[in-house]
Amino acid sequence: MKKYIVIGNPINHSLSPKLHNHWLKQNNIDASYDKIKLEEDEIEEIIQDIKKQKVAGCNITVPYKKKVIPFLDSLSLEAEKTQSVNTIVFENGSLVGHNTDIAGFAKAIENLQFNIKGKKVFILGAGGVVPSIIFTLNKMGVSDITISNRTRQKAENFKKEFENLKILDWGDIPVFDLIINATSLGLKNEEIGLDFNNVGRNKLFYDVIYNPSETNFLKKAKKLGNYAENGKLMFVYQALEAFKLWHGIEPKVDKETIRVLEND
Numbered sequence: 001m002k003k004y005i006v007i008g009n010p011i012n013h014s015l016s017p018k019l020h021n022h023w024l025k026q027n028n029i030d031a032s033y034d035k036i037k038l039e040e041d042e043i044e045e046i047i048q049d050i051k052k053q054k055v056a057g058c059n060i061t062v063p064y065k066k067k068v069i070p071f072l073d074s075l076s077l078e079a080e081k082t083q084s085v086n087t088i089v090f091e092n093g094s095l096v097g098h099n100t101d102i103a104g105f106a107k108a109i110e111n112l113q114f115n116i117k118g119k120k121v122f123i124l125g126a127g128g129v130v131p132s133i134i135f136t137l138n139k140m141g142v143s144d145i146t147i148s149n150r151t152r153q154k155a156e157n158f159k160k161e162f163e164n165l166k167i168l169d170w171g172d173i174p175v176f177d178l179i180i181n182a183t184s185l186g187l188k189n190e191e192i193g194l195d196f197n198n199v200g201r202n203k204l205f206y207d208v209i210y211n212p213s214e215t216n217f218l219k220k221a222k223k224l225g226n227y228a229e230n231g232k233l234m235f236v237y238q239a240l241e242a243f244k245l246w247h248g249i250e251p252k253v254d255k256e257t258i259r260v261l262e263n264d
C-alpha cells in the first residue's frame with residue numbers, strides 16, 4: 001500500500017489526513033495518508049524516504065515550506081517564484097517541489113464571488129503562506145497590497161520578490177477592501193490586538209486558518225458588520241491540487257467533503 005504524509009510542527013491541527021483518506025477511499029486507491037510531527041533535523045531523512053519510495057508523496061506545512069527546498073531536485077515555476085513548497089512529487093527518479101497553495105487560494109477566492117480586481121488588500125503576517133497569497137493576488141489583478149507584520153523586517157524581505165508591496169508598522173491599518181489574516185494567532189485562539197473599529201463596514205475579512213472555524217479575528221469582523229471567511233476552501237483546494245498531482249484524478253468537492261472536515 002502506498003503511503004502519503006504531511007509533515008510540519010505543530011501538526012496536530014492538520015485535517016489533511018481526513019481529507020486525503022476520504023478521497024483515496026472514494027476513488028478506490030490503495031493508499032494511506034498520515035501526519036508526522038517533525039523536527040527540522042529530520043527533514044532530510046524523510047525526504048530520502050520519498051526517493052527510496054518508502055513514502056510515495058509528501059505535503060509540507062508550517063514551518064517547513066521553505067526549509068525542504070535544499071533537499072529537492074527541482075521546483076515548479078510557482079514554487080520557485082514563492083520559494084515555498086507544500087507538495088513533493090517523485091517523478092522520473094527526481095524529487096519535484098510544487099506549490100498548490102497558489103491554486104488553492106485562487107479557487108477559494110473565486111468561489112466567494114468577491115470581485116477582487118482593482119481591490120485594495122491588507123495582509124497581516126509574513127509567514128510561509130504569504131508569498132503564495134501575494135503571488136495569487138497580483139495574478140488576479142488587485143490594485144494594491146499592503147502588508148504588516150509584528151517583525152517588520154520579515155515583511156520588508158518580500159519586497160525583493162514582489163516590488164509593488166507597501167509595508168506598514170504593526171498596529172497601523174490602511175484603507176482596504178479585503179484583509180487577510182495570515183498570522184498563526186487563530187490556531188491558539190489568541191487575540192490579534194488590532195483596532196478595527198474605524199475600518200468601515202462590508203469589508204471582507206479572510207483568515208487562512210480553518211481550525212478553529214471561527215477565529216477571534218473573524219468573530220470581531222462579523223460583530224463590526226463585515227463579511228468573514230475562513231481558510232477551509234483554500235485548504236480543500238490546495239489538497240485537491242496535490243491529489244491531482246499524485247494520482248492524476250480530480251477528487252470531488254461537495255457537501256460530503258465539507259462534512260468530513262467538520263466531523264471532528
Ligand code: ATR
Pocket residue numbers: 062063124125126127128129149150151154182183184185190
Ligand atoms: P513562520 O513564520 O515560521 O513561517 P507562520 O505560522 O507561517 O510561521 O507565521 C506566523 C506568523 O504569525 C508570523 O507572521 C508571525 O509574526 P512574526 O514574524 O513577528 O513572528 C505572526 N505571529 C505569531 N504570533 C503573533 C502575535 N502574538 N502577534 C502578532 N503576530 C504574530
